[in-house]
Amino acid sequence: MSDLKKIAEAVFEGDYETVHDLTQQAIDGGVPAMEIVSNGLLAGMDIVAPKFKSGEMFIPEVMMSAKALAEGLKLVKPLLSTDESDGMATFLMATVKGDLHDIGKNLVVMIMESGGFNVVDLGIDVSPEQFVEGIKKHKPQIVGMCALLTTTMMAMKETIDAITEAGLRDSVKILVGGAPLYPEFAEKIGADGYCVDAVACKEMAAALVAKK
Ligand code: B12
Structure with missing residues (x-):
């Protein structure tokens, strides 16, 4: 072996x-x-x-x-990890409300850090209100949401709606991921993109930041 x-x-x-x-x-x-x-x-x-x-x-x-x-x-x-984080975009990441899975989230965090992003990890079971507070406090360019359960996928939509209601939607790009997700779902809930894995997340985030 x-x-x-x-x-x-x-x-x-x-x-x-x-x-x-x-x-x-x-x-x-x-x-x-x-x-x-x-x-x-x-x-x-x-x-x-x-x-x-x-x-x-x-x-x-x-x-x-x-x-x-x-x-x-x-x-x-x-x-x-790289030491290129100075002046790089901030990526705020969490697993959504009701969901305790964190392996994929932690991996995304690790790969984003290795890509030179400044990463703020809010953890697991994070409510829409906590996302909104996190955005106000850390002013990220990109927000990442993770869900592993079909029952918590809709918490992503609730979170995006809360971000919109707080008047913050135009200030951030939103990426979503997790095993049960697919691109059409991301589009339907108003996210800016879906990524199948952590490396794709790093590439898409870098492209979105470059476009801004
Ligand atoms: C490990 C695991 C657990 C562990 C979690 C430990 C931990 N610290 O995370 C434990 C045992 C606690 C657990 C609990 C439960 N689990 Co669970 N769990 C899994 C399992 C086996 C693996 C998930 C995983 O870590 N995969 C490895 C990581 C690396 O992959 P990933 O998370 O998909 O992440 C990658 C990509 O998706 C992407 N990505 C992830 N997030 C993001 C975010 C962004 C922004 C982007 C761009 C990309 C991205 O990048 C990552 C890395 O490349 C899955 C099976 C599966 N096929 O997914 C079931 C699974 C997700 N669990 C399931 C269930 C049902 C449960 C429980 C309800 C079980 C129970 N009866 O209590 C509870 C729910 C607890 C809760 N409220 O969250 C079901 C969900 C079914 C469904 N349709 O909703 C699954 C699919 C198993 C099954 N039945 O097939 N679980």
């Missing part, structure tokens, strides 16, 4: 100590950080997702996988 496959397997098993050791070994061995993220750490979550859906894995086990993933991400994060 390749070293990256071993990392994926250890994430799936929730074995955070092994994830830590193997990730460090891969870094020391010169494997590029993005490769460790995509083909090791996230590949592990790709094993978890269908097993959770089919009932072969339960919440405590998924939480252990999430913890193992976080352990690895902690090690690669400094390698992805």
Whole structure:
């Protein structure tokens, strides 16, 4: 088994100590950080997702996988970061109200930071009012919203409506993402874009900022 496959397997098993050791070994061995993220750490979550859906894995086990993933991400994060954030656009990001999923959000945050954006992370279960307050306080150029549940997708629309009602809609570009989303939904709720993953988010955000 390749070293990256071993990392994926250890994430799936929730074995955070092994994830830590193997990730460090891969870094020391010169494997590029993005490769460790995509083909090791996230590949592990790709094993978890269908097993959770089919009932072969339960919440405590998924939480252990999430913890193992976080352990690895902690090690690669400094390698992805740049020190170009001075003068860069601000990206405000959160998972919407009612939704506690944060793995994808954290990944987007990490990749955006690595792209030189100034990132403000408001966390999970963030209400429309908290988004509005966050925009007033941090004055971001881009706002990112994450939802993983079909039941919380509509909280994105409520949030965009609240931003519009507060008179702030023209001051920000809004990107949305998360596994159940699709481009037409983003358009329907009045977002400026949908991205399938964190790297696409960084590219679209950079393009939107350049256009402004
Ligand atoms: C891990 C997980 C959990 C963990 C979360 C741990 C954590 N700290 O986040 C736990 C166990 C707590 C959990 C709980 C629940 N979960 Co859950 N969970 C998952 C699982 C297996 C993986 C999600 C994940 O982290 N994926 C990996 C990340 C990297 O991918 P991602 O989030 O999609 O993010 C990427 C892109 O979407 C994009 N992106 C994400 N956000 C954004 C934002 C922007 C702006 C942009 C541009 C891009 C972008 O970039 C990211 C990186 O590339 C999914 C299965 C799945 N297929 O998604 C189910 C899933 C999302 N969960 C589900 C359910 C039902 C639940 C629970 C209701 C279960 C329960 N009975 O309690 C609760 C809900 C709790 C709540 N209120 O939020 C369902 C949702 C079904 C639906 N149709 O709504 C899924 C799909 C599983 C299934 N049944 O198939 N869950």
